[in-house]
Amino acid sequence: MTYNFFAGPAILPKPVLEKAAQAVKSFEDLDLSILEISHRSPQFVAVMDKAEANVRSLLNVPEDYAVLFLTGGASSQFYFTAMNLLGENETAGYIDTGTWSNKAIKEAKLFGNIKVLASSKDKNYSYIPKDFDIPSGLKYIHLTSNNTISGTQYQEVPDYGVPLVCDMSSDIFSKPIDIKKFDLIYAGAQKNLGPAGVTLVIVKKDVLGKIERDIPTMLDYRTHIAKGSMFNTPPAYPIYVSMLTMEWLLENGGVNAMQKRNEEKAALIYGEIDRNPCFKGSVHADDRSRMNVTFLPTNEAFVEPFLAMAKEARCVGLAGHRSVGGFRASTYNSMNIEGVQKLVDVMQAFAKKHN
Amino acid sequence: MTYNFFAGPAILPKPVLEKAAQAVKSFEDLDLSILEISHRSPQFVAVMDKAEANVRSLLNVPEDYAVLFLTGGASSQFYFTAMNLLGENETAGYIDTGTWSNKAIKEAKLFGNIKVLASSKDKNYSYIPKDFDIPSGLKYIHLTSNNTISGTQYQEVPDYGVPLVCDMSSDIFSKPIDIKKFDLIYAGAQKNLGPAGVTLVIVKKDVLGKIERDIPTMLDYRTHIAKGSMFNTPPAYPIYVSMLTMEWLLENGGVNAMQKRNEEKAALIYGEIDRNPCFKGSVHADDRSRMNVTFLPTNEAFVEPFLAMAKEARCVGLAGHRSVGGFRASTYNSMNIEGVQKLVDVMQAFAKKHN
Numbered sequence: 001m002t003y004n005f006f007a008g009p010a011i012l013p014k015p016v017l018e019k020a021a022q023a024v025k026s027f028e029d030l031d032l033s034i035l036e037i038s039h040r041s042p043q044f045v046a047v048m049d050k051a052e053a054n055v056r057s058l059l060n061v062p063e064d065y066a067v068l069f070l071t072g073g074a075s076s077q078f079y080f081t082a083m084n085l086l087g088e089n090e091t092a093g094y095i096d097t098g099t100w101s102n103k104a105i106k107e108a109k110l111f112g113n114i115k116v117l118a119s120s121k122d123k124n125y126s127y128i129p130k131d132f133d134i135p136s137g138l139k140y141i142h143l144t145s146n147n148t149i150s151g152t153q154y155q156e157v158p159d160y161g162v163p164l165v166c167d168m169s170s171d172i173f174s175k176p177i178d179i180k181k182f183d184l185i186y187a188g189a190q191k192n193l194g195p196a197g198v199t200l201v202i203v204k205k206d207v208l209g210k211i212e213r214d215i216p217t218m219l220d221y222r223t224h225i226a227k228g229s230m231f232n233t234p235p236a237y238p239i240y241v242s243m244l245t246m247e248w249l250l251e252n253g254g255v256n257a258m259q260k261r262n263e264e265k266a267a268l269i270y271g272e273i274d275r276n277p278c279f280k281g282s283v284h285a286d287d288r289s290r291m292n293v294t295f296l297p298t299n300e301a302f303v304e305p306f307l308a309m310a311k312e313a314r315c316v317g318l319a320g321h322r323s324v325g326g327f328r329a330s331t332y333n334s335m336n337i338e339g340v341q342k343l344v345d346v347m348q349a350f351a352k353k354h355n
Numbered sequence: 356m357t358y359n360f361f362a363g364p365a366i367l368p369k370p371v372l373e374k375a376a377q378a379v380k381s382f383e384d385l386d387l388s389i390l391e392i393s394h395r396s397p398q399f400v401a402v403m404d405k406a407e408a409n410v411r412s413l414l415n416v417p418e419d420y421a422v423l424f425l426t427g428g429a430s431s432q433f434y435f436t437a438m439n440l441l442g443e444n445e446t447a448g449y450i451d452t453g454t455w456s457n458k459a460i461k462e463a464k465l466f467g468n469i470k471v472l473a474s475s476k477d478k479n480y481s482y483i484p485k486d487f488d489i490p491s492g493l494k495y496i497h498l499t500s501n502n503t504i505s506g507t508q509y510q511e512v513p514d515y516g517v518p519l520v521c522d523m524s525s526d527i528f529s530k531p532i533d534i535k536k537f538d539l540i541y542a543g544a545q546k547n548l549g550p551a552g553v554t555l556v557i558v559k560k561d562v563l564g565k566i567e568r569d570i571p572t573m574l575d576y577r578t579h580i581a582k583g584s585m586f587n588t589p590p591a592y593p594i595y596v597s598m599l600t601m602e603w604l605l606e607n608g609g610v611n612a613m614q615k616r617n618e619e620k621a622a623l624i625y626g627e628i629d630r631n632p633c634f635k636g637s638v639h640a641d642d643r644s645r646m647n648v649t650f651l652p653t654n655e656a657f658v659e660p661f662l663a664m665a666k667e668a669r670c671v672g673l674a675g676h677r678s679v680g681g682f683r684a685s686t687y688n689s690m691n692i693e694g695v696q697k698l699v700d701v702m703q704a705f706a707k708k709h710n
Contacts, residue, residue, distance in 0.1 A: 002386040006393045009591065017379060017388050024376035031357040031669075033372050035550035035596060038361045038672065071426035071552070072573060075587035079571035103572075110569050190588055195390035197426070197552045197590030214465050216434035217458075218427060232430035233545055235552030236364065237592060241390060314386075317393065 003339040006317030007148045007292060008170070009190040010332040016244045023240065034240055039233050047240050048228065054246035058255055059172075061179050061202055068201040068221065069229040069239050074169045075103065077186040077199065081165050082108035084221050085184065086139055087211040093117040093134065093141040093162065097152060098125040099323070100167060101144045108142070111213075117141065124324070125150040127284035130158075138162045140183055146171035148191075149321045151294030151328060152287040157181050163207070171291050172200065173249060174333055175259035183207045191291070192333045194242030197235045249333065258333050262290045265331045265340045269293050272344045278302055278351045282324060296326035303327075306350050313346045315339075358694040361672030362503045362647060363525070364545040365687040371599045378595065389595055394588050402595050403583065409601035413610055414527075416534050416557055423556040423576065424584040424594050429524045430458065432541040432554060436520050437463035439576050440539065441494055442566040448472040448489065448496040448517065452507060453480040454678070455522060456499045463497070466568075472496065479679070480505040482639035485513075493517045495538055501526035503546075504676045506649030506683060507642040512536050518562070526646050527555065528604060529688055530614035538562045546646070547688045549597030552590045604688065613688050617645045620686045620695045624648050627699045633657055633706045637679060651681035654709075658682075661705050668701045670694075 004011045012020075027034035028043055037044055052067045061067060072080070081104075086092050090112045094105045096119035108114050115138070118129035125147060134141075142165045146153040153171060157164070163183040172187040179185070184203045190196040201221065208222050217223050223231050249258065270288060273279050273295045279302075282294045297303055303326065310318050320326040329343055359366045367375075382389035383398055392399055407422045416422060427435070436459075441447050445467045449460045451474035463469050470493070473484035480502060489496075496515050499522045501508040508526060512519070518538040527542040534540070539558045545551040556576065563577050572578050578586050604613065625643060628634050628650045637649045652658055658681065665673050675681040684698055 004387055004391060006396075009391055009393060009588065011391045012388065017390065020388075020390065021376045021379035024372060024379055032359055033367065033375075035372065035375065036359060036364055036366045038364060039551065041361075071428075071431075071590070073426075073587045076426075076573045079573065083571075107571050107573075110571060188588060195592055196394065196588045197593055216438075216462050216465060218431045218434065218462075232428045233364065233543060233551045235426070235590060235593065237550050238552055238590065 002314045002316060003335070003342055004317050005315060005329045005331070005335070005343070007321075007328060007330045009196050010192070010330060011334045012194070012241070012245060013248045013334050016241065016248050019244050020241045035237055039230060039236055044236060047236075047243055048230065048234070051239050051243035051246065052228075054243060054250060055200065055202070058246055058249055059177060059179055059202070064206065065179060065202055065204050066221070066225045068203065068224045069234060069242075070199045070201055070224060071197065071235055073199055074100070074167050074186055074188040077167070077201065078104040078107035079110065080219060081142070081184055081186065082111040083213065083215060083219060084208060085165065085211070086112035088112055088213070090139045090211070091115055091137060092165075093138045095119075095129060095141065095143045096121060097128060097144050098147040098150050100147065100149075100169075101142075104142055104144070104167060112139075120152075125152065126282060128152050128154055128287040134160050134162060140165045142166070146289055146291050148292045148330070150283060150324060151289045151292045152283050153289035153291065155286070171289075173246070173255055173258065174262050174291060176255045189238060189242050194245050195238050197238035198242055200242075261337065262331065262333070265335065265337055266290045266293070268337070268340050268344055269329060269331065272347050276347050276351050277355045278306070279347060282326060291330060291332055293329040293331060294320060294324055294326065302350070302354060305354070309350055310343065310346050313342060315343050315346060318343075356669065358670045358690070358697055359672050360670060360684045360686070360690070360698070362676075362683060362685045364551050365547070365685060366689045367549070367596070367600060368603045368689050371596065371603050374599050375596045390592055394585060394591055399591060402591075402598055403585065403589070406594050406598035406601065407583075409598060409605060410555065410557070413601060413604055414532060414534055414557070419561065420534060420557055420559050421576070421580045423558065423579045424589060424597075425554045425556055425579060426552065426590055428554055429455070429522050429541055429543040432522070432556065433459040433462035434465065435574060436497070436539055436541065437466040438568065438570060438574060439563060440520065440566070441467035443467055443568070445494045445566070446470055446492060447520075448493045450474075450484060450496065450498045451476060452483060452499050453502040453505050455502065455504075455524075456497075459497055459499070459522060467494075475507075480507065481637060483507050483509055483642040489515050489517060495520045497521070501644055501646050503647045503685070505638060505679060506644045506647045507638050508644035508646065510641070526644075528601070528610055528613065529617050529646060531610045544593060544597050549600050550593050552593035553597055555597075616692065617686065617688070620690065620692055621645045621648070623692070623695050623699055624684060624686065627702050631702050631706050632710045633661070634702060637681060646685060646687055648684045648686060649675060649679055649681065651675075657705070657709060660709070664705055665698065665701050668697060670698050670701060673698075
């Protein structure tokens with residue numbers, strides 16, 4: 001058993017992988033691979049319907065919101081959202097909590113006025129900004145709910161009195177959320193949802209079509225709403241595996257159970273970080289991510305030997321991002337508590353040897 | 356054995372599906388699924404490198420052309436190409452050979468002057484226009500090399516003295532092509548290349564960056580060239596399966612062998628259409644597609660019983676597109692001659708019974 005702590009593409013549940021492999025060989029009773037059936041076949045239409053239903057069920061998505069499966073990743077949603085929601089003379093507020101927020105800000109600037117309301121850049125993005133003014137007249141406020149690189153996360157959805165647009169790529173389905181606080185949520189699949197190649201969008205339908213701009217057909221959310229994400233051939237297999245992952249989530253208690261499990265994993269690993277003399281946390285304790293646990297060695301010389309010892313114990317993907325250094329353990333939904341315990345065991349063994 | 360004649364997503368070679376299923380369970384010696392490994396891992400970087408190398412090798416792509424693996428399908432390339440290549444005051448010529456050309460024309464109009472140089476709409480797109488004037492000053496001429504719906508195909512790459520931009524989604528890798536005649540080629544994967552979810556682009560590098568336009572980062576080909584199609588997380592699995600399919604193509608004689616095989620299949624099926632009293636071709640004989648063989652019943656009452664008899668023989672996906680009617684047998688690279696022979700057998704048995 002290898003424990004994969006990479007920030008993404010992330011691990012998927014074993015039962016999902018079993019079914020996903022079987023479908024590549026032969027899907028249902030078709031004697032054809034899922035990779036080679038028509039996306040208009042009743043069998044694949046059922047997959048799409050189920051994928052949407054699973055999102056709605058897991059997150060209690062109200063009827064006035066559309067659920068879309070698109071491509072291009074969150075990186076495409078950085079411009080896609082502003083292109084569809086923000087008029088040339090309108091203003092949107094953005095909160096800068098790191099690399100991904102910054103990219104969203106850069107792309108949105110092509111389409112309207114962007115005001116950066118707050119930033120934690122002053123402390124290398126080690127906290128979530130909380131105290132800042134909200135100017136009037138904002139079309140929306142954009143935030144990145146979880147920051148994979150620095151390891152910070154909004155513990156609660158903030159209430160600014162302005163609709164939110166949120167990059168939820170790395171913590172969607174990890175806990176319940178109140179969809180009604182958002183005009184739009186987007187998420188690349190490859191953390192808690194499925195394999196790379198599909199992007200989930202949840203959008204309040206009546207916020208669309210309110211701006212004057214010529215938008216290419218494929219870049220207009222309304223195209224995809226009208227055609228149930230099948231205006232053109234969708235990324236069929238990534239959607240199928242995402243559907244299976246959501247089925248697994250539902251069978252395992254849904255987002256409430258995931259939240260409980262993720263809190264247990266976080267308590268275990270952060271507890272060890274705080275206790276262990278060889279390691280220390282790298283972000284403000286109140287803003288610690290439940291998805292990407294970043295931590296630093298108390299002595300720089302510990303980095304290589306700790307990674308080596310972890311690898312020996314088959315814990316891989318623990319090197320921190322170069323902008324933070326140290327270590328990062330990504331503990332998405334599919335990481336079980338045994339994996340986190342294994343990592344904690346390595347940390348304790350390391351301390352015994354090196355302290 | 357089921358023979359899948361659907362227009363796409365199309366069948367893939369059996370050995371490819373075997374390897375593709377295995378990699379979902381466990382990839383190489385990693386004890387991890389290919390769906391859950393980092394796209395920055397050496398193992399996946401090797402997949403990307405090999406995918407590009409295979410394209411270059413199969414099509415003899417010169418060094419001054421980039422090979423990209425993007426998302427969004429050909430439908431996204433309809434605007435993407437014009438957005439990157441055509442200045443606001445420049446003019447491009449488009450040839451209208453059916454539904455897909457039409458969509459390309461519609462999207463390109465958002466970015467510059469579009470002149471439709473010729474159209475076969477007058478005869479329900481049953482031929483490829485050949486005799487028309489080429490005005491001077493065109494930035495490029497866009498064509499759809501194979502028309503999946505009507506069943507027409509350019510037999511040779513036309514020489515207009517103007518660089519070509521080509522939607523080659525449904526016949527790429529089916530025969531050799533001279534890349535140097537094109538500024539840009541794009542192709543959704545799901546016919547001859549791999550599963551849905553990845554789009555191949557081959558672009559001459561020095562035609563980029565020549566226009567004044569603010570382009571979102573993800574919609575600028577240069578972004579993806581600079582990062583080897585890994586600016587953001589790529590659609591890893593569709594790329595992997597495409598790489599395997601190209602490996603299979605190379606092992607089976609490359610595009611020269613495919614051309615030979617595709618010609619044999621075409622001779623077999625079109626020969627039967629011309630001979631059989633129950634069927635007739637639906638397009639101009641010179642323009643018949645080697646990928647999507649469209650044909651009509653000589654009596655409308657034949658449609659349902661023929662489809663039923665074919666299904667009995669496990670030949671599926673033969674219903675014609677509603678805009679043409681009758682039948683369509685898609686005979687992409689992975690369809691073997693036995694499958695086509697099976698269909699011909701059914702046609703002959705049908706004629707015996709009904710004529």
